[in-house]
Amino acid sequence: MKTIIKNVKIITMDSNMNEIENGFIIIDGEKINFIGSMDQYKPIQDSEIIDGNGGILMPGMINTHTHLSMIPFRSLGDDCKDRLRRYLFPLENECMNKQLAYYSAKYAICEMLLSGVTTIMDMYYFEDEVAKAVEEMGIRAFLGETVINFPTCDSKEDFGGLEYGEKFIKKWKDHPLITPFIAPHAPNTNNTDSLIKANLISKKYNVPISIHLSEMDYELKYFKEEYNKTPIEYLESIGLLSDRLVAAHCIFLTDNDINLLKKYNVKVSHCIGSNTKAAKGVAPVSKMLKNNILVGLGTDGASSGNTLDIITQFKLFANFHKLENKDRSIFPAKDIIKLGTIIGAKVLNKEKEIGSIEIGKKADLVIIETKSVNMFPIFDPYSAIVYSANSSNVDTVFVNGKCVVKNKKLLNFDLETIRNDLKNNMKQFEEKAKEQLEKTNL
Numbered sequence: 093m094k095t096i097i098k099n100v101k102i103i104t105m106d107s108n109m110n111e112i113e114n115g116f117i118i119i120d121g122e123k124i125n126f127i128g129s130m131d132q133y134k135p136i137q138d139s140e141i142i143d144g145n146g147g148i149l150m151p152g153m154i155n156t157h158t159h160l161s162m163i164p165f166r167s168l169g170d171d172c173k174d175r176l177r178r179y180l181f182p183l184e185n186e187c188m189n190k191q192l193a194y195y196s197a198k199y200a201i202c203e204m205l206l207s208g209v210t211t212i213m214d215m216y217y218f219e220d221e222v223a224k225a226v227e228e229m230g231i232r233a234f235l236g237e238t239v240i241n242f243p244t245c246d247s248k249e250d251f252g253g254l255e256y257g258e259k260f261i262k263k264w265k266d267h268p269l270i271t272p273f274i275a276p277h278a279p280n281t282n283n284t285d286s287l288i289k290a291n292l293i294s295k296k297y298n299v300p301i302s303i304h305l306s307e308m309d310y311e312l313k314y315f316k317e318e319y320n321k322t323p324i325e326y327l328e329s330i331g332l333l334s335d336r337l338v339a340a341h342c343i344f345l346t347d348n349d350i351n352l353l354k355k356y357n358v359k360v361s362h363c364i365g366s367n368t369k370a371a372k373g374v375a376p377v378s379k380m381l382k383n384n385i386l387v388g389l390g391t392d393g394a395s396s397g398n399t400l401d402i403i404t405q406f407k408l409f410a411n412f413h414k415l416e417n418k419d420r421s422i423f424p425a426k427d428i429i430k431l432g433t434i435i436g437a438k439v440l441n442k443e444k445e446i447g448s449i450e451i452g453k454k455a456d457l458v459i460i461e462t463k464s465v466n467m468f469p470i471f472d473p474y475s476a477i478v479y480s481a482n483s484s485n486v487d488t489v490f491v492n493g494k495c496v497v498k499n500k501k502l503l504n505f506d507l508e509t510i511r512n513d514l515k516n517n518m519k520q521f522e523e524k525a526k527e528q529l530e531k532t533n534l
Contacts, residue, residue, distance in 0.1 A: 094136055095119040095495070097488075100144030100459060101473055102127065104449040105151050105433045109426065111473075117149070119455040122493040127451060142495070144459050147487060148473045150429070151448050152210025152232075152456035153402040154436030157302070157340040157361035157390025159216045160200040160225075161193040163514065164521045165395030169529065170369075179528060180395060184217070187521040188245040193218035195514040197225035200400055202507055205231060206500070207401030207483035208458035210491045211436070211446060213338065213361070213390070215275035215302055217246045217253075219260050223270055229505065230496050232456065234440060235264065236275030236302055239290055241282055251286045254293070261297045269492060271440075273300035273338075279323045280311045284330055291332050300336050300440070302361075306349065307341035307372065324349040333358055338439060340390060343367055343375045350376070354383045359439040362431070364408045365399070366392035374416045377409075378423075388436035401483040402432045410478055425474035459488040461500075 098116035103109075104127070116133050118126040135141075162180075164187075169179045193216070204212060213234040214222060226233040237260050238244070239253035247256060253275070261272040276282045276290045294301035306312065306323050315323050325348065327333050333356035340361045342353070353360065362375055380387050389405045391397045406428050413423050437447025445454045460477060462470060464485055470476045489497035496503055 094125065094139040095142065095493070096136065096139050097142045097144055097149060097457070097459070098130065098133060100147055100149035102149045102449060103429075103473055105430060106448045106450050115149075117449065117457075119457075119490070119493050122454055124449060124451055124453055124455050127449065142459075142488060142498075144488075145461070145463065147462050148460040148477065149449065150208075150458050150460065150477070151433045152446065152458050152489065152491065153208050153432045154211040154388060154440065154447065155204065155209050155391055155400070155402055156213045156338065156388035156436050156439050157363055157392060158200075158212055158214050158400060159393030159395070160212070160214045160222055161188070161196040161216050161218065162393035162395040163196040163200050164192065164518050164525075165393070166398055168395065168525055170398070175370075175395075179525075183521065183524055183528065184245050185243070187524055188217060190218050190221050190246075191517050192521065194221035194225055195510070195517045197222040198229060198510050199514045200394065201225060201229040201231050202502060202505065202510055203400045205229070205489055205491075205496050205502065206486060206507075207403060208460070208486040208489055209400070209402055210456040210458070210489065211440070211442070213273075213302065213440065215277075216393075217244055219256075219272075220263070223260075223264055223267075226270055227267070230269070230491055230494060232269050232446070232491055234271045234273055234300065235260075236273040236300075238275050238277050239282060239286060240277040241286065251282070251289075254286060254289050257290070258293050258297075261293065261299055265297060265299070271299070272297075273302055276301070276303050278304040278307070278311065279326060280308070280314050287327070287332055288330055291334075294336050298336075300338055301332075301334075302338040302340060305339040305342055306344045307367075309344070309372075312344055322346055322349055324352050328352050328356070335359075340392075341367060341372075341375065342380075343373045345376055345379075350379055350383055350385070353380065353385050358385070360385060360387045361390040361439065362387050362409075363390040363392045363397065363405075364412055365405055366396035368408065368412055369397065374412050377413060378417060386435055386438050387431060388439035389432045399483070403477065403481055403483050403486075406432060406478040425472065425478040428478050429474055455490050455493040457488075457490040458486060460485050461487040
């Protein structure tokens with residue numbers, strides 16, 4: 093059965109940035125079958141009709157860096173220095189397990205879908221459980237098992253993610269919604285041998301490789317003292333830079349780092365929310381884009397950025413980059429939305445399938461309603477999304493041609509049930525978290 097979405101302002105985000113003031117589209121199976129204006133509209137027998145009621149139809153948003161199963165850490169020690177080593181690593185190793193990873197991922201996916209995110213790139217532990225949640229919930233996902241230089245919650249061996257990761261890639265490589273990848277945590281939390289092995293796995297299976305890169309001040313200090321190189325120069329020296337690499341953060345970049353990213357066609361995931369909350373800095377996105385480096389948007393995990401929606405990142409991106417560059421006109425709203433849609437698709441090498449509204453592409457779509465108090469008047473739909481909208485304005489969401497959110501509610505799942513399932517599996521975590529908070533007087 094075909095589905096028609098009508099009475100919508102369509103922003104296609106295609107190469108010509110085409111718009112239709114009052115339009116409709118036809119979905120046939122997984123794909124967009126027709127795009128037109130309402131004066132062309134004719135009813136189709138036995139089709140499902142969704143009336144957009146004057147809303148804005150846009151491509152599904154793409155989150156190029158997150159950690160789904162870190163939901164339990166949200167609001168824990170947010171204002172604490174060295175939070176990663178004081179809370180995250182110890183509590184992960186003590187409390188994270190298969191069940192908690194699974195229920196956390198389900199809850200995180202609810203938040204993503206309800207906010208119009210239709211594609212994610214996730215790296216964490218117990219990725220088979222995350223994949224199970226992704227498959228059940230029906231979101232499009234790139235999933236990678238973390239590789240790190242100490243025993244973790246799902247591996248008793250240092251760098252256990254290499255073996256787990258390769259098995260995971262074999263298992264999920266041909267899934268219609270899941271693209272597996274390999275995920276070394278960071279250059280300073282892996283040794284040279286493990287990074288080279290991870291890269292070989294990426295080459296062998298022709299899958300992406302993603303890593304936290306040039307994010308921490310102590311990361312830069314380590315590579316300067318040990319190798320007299322930046323982290324990016326070090327990765328080049330061991331052959332890790334390539335067009336398969338998605339580098340998360342990239343806050344601290346020299347001119348030579350930018351040249352290397354450009355030379356090897358490395359892609360970047362920019363996490364403005366988590367980076368600024370942690371007082372790390374604002375990545376030089378303007379310089380990267382001027383050098384034709386592809387930059388997508390990421391939320392990081394709920395522990396780092398708290399919210400998992402891209403609409404929040406749109407506004408944070410605009411405010412921080414305009415301030416950083418002392419230029420109100422830099423990064424028009426239209427260009428910011430590109431980062432969260434079509435450029436995000438290019439970062440994941442999926443631009444032929446997703447990221448814009450075009451005939452033949454997958455029907456990953458979002459309707460932003462325009463009836464709420466914060467959405468009037470609208471002189472520019474892009475500005476309305478970036479500066480006025482929030483995730484509560486997301487009304488309808490399609491992934492791969494299937495409606496998963498309608499009238500601001502999950503269509504196939506009960507949010508309260510999923511929240512209760514997570515809460516019931518968080519008891520040990522909550523106890524240990526409270527103990528840790530008491531130790532640090534927070």
